[in-house]
Amino acid sequence: MSLSSFLSPSAAKIKTGVYFSPGEECLNAIISCILAAKSSLKICVFTISDDRITRAILQAFQKGVAIELLTDNEKLFDKGSDIKELGLAGLTIRVDNTANHMHHKFAVIDQTHVLTGSYNWTRSAALYNHENLLISSDPLLVKPYLYEFDTLWAEMVPFQ
Numbered sequence: 001m002s003l004s005s006f007l008s009p010s011a012a013k014i015k016t017g018v019y020f021s022p023g024e025e026c027l028n029a030i031i032s033c034i035l036a037a038k039s040s041l042k043i044c045v046f047t048i049s050d051d052r053i054t055r056a057i058l059q060a061f062q063k064g065v066a067i068e069l070l071t072d073n074e075k076l077f078d079k080g081s082d083i084k085e086l087g088l089a090g091l092t093i094r095v096d097n098t099a100n101h102m103h104h105k106f107a108v109i110d111q112t113h114v115l116t117g118s119y120n121w122t123r124s125a126a127l128y129n130h131e132n133l134l135i136s137s138d139p140l141l142v143k144p145y146l147y148e149f150d151t152l153w154a155e156m157v158p159f160q
Contacts, residue, residue, distance in 0.1 A: 014113050019133040026119045026133040027126045031056045033109050033135060041067045042108040042149045046101065047075035047083070048121045054082040058089055069093045070152050072102045076159075080123075083159070093159035094152075102152065106145055113137045114145045 014036045019025040027050065034041060034056040041060060048054055048071070061067050069086060073095040076083050087093050096102035106116035117133040125131050136142070 014109060014135065014137070016113070016135045016137055019117075019119075019135070021119060021125055021131045021133075022128055024126055026117075026131060027052060029133055029135060030107075030115060030119070030121065033107065033113065033115050034060050037065045037109045039065065039110050040108075041065055041110075042070075042146070043067065044070040044102075044104045044106050044149050044152065045121050046072050046103050046105060047078060047081055048086070049078065049080040049082055050121055050123045050126065051082065053121050054085060057086060057091070061089065061091060067091050068149075068153065070095070070102065070104075070149065070156055071159075072096050074101065087159050094156035095159050097157045102156070104148075104152075106149075108142060108145050108149060111146060112142065114142045116145065 014033050015029065019029045030053055037060050057067065069091055071083055071093065075081055076095065083093065105119060105121065106114060108114050113135060115133060115135045117131065119125055119131040119133040
């Protein structure tokens with residue numbers, strides 16, 4: 001399936017399951033989840049440097065989805081990081097301000113679905129890395145991720 005079909009709102013559906021890379025299986029699942037969001041996205045990722053994911057986030061934001069993004073402060077300065085671009089677009093972003101890394105890779109969509117796994121939101125993850133992604137609507141999985149997100153949100157500092 002082409003990326004353009006994932007950028008169409010009519011193609012955006014959340015499909016629970018397990019996905020693997022390399023290849024575009026994880027990437028397409030992430031984009032589909034982002035575009036399927038109706039009210040909220042809570043994104044907690046080490047970094048974002050895949051422009052295709054960034055475009056989907058911006059598209060969701062432009063259609064009125066409330067987006068909160070948590071990320072690692074040191075990754076802001078990596079070549080290719082899209083975090084500053086997302087901040088300039090108006091997204092609410094908080095960053096880890098400790099000596100350690102905030103290394104999570106998860107998102108909660110509309111408080112009903114969680115996507116998580118080792119998959120980094122980078123182009124190299126799709127092209128080269130052996131990574132995984134799990135998408136679930138099980139409330140027993142979604143609830144702890146919401147709690148972790150809210151806990152980290154309270155601890156982290158606003159991105160300036």
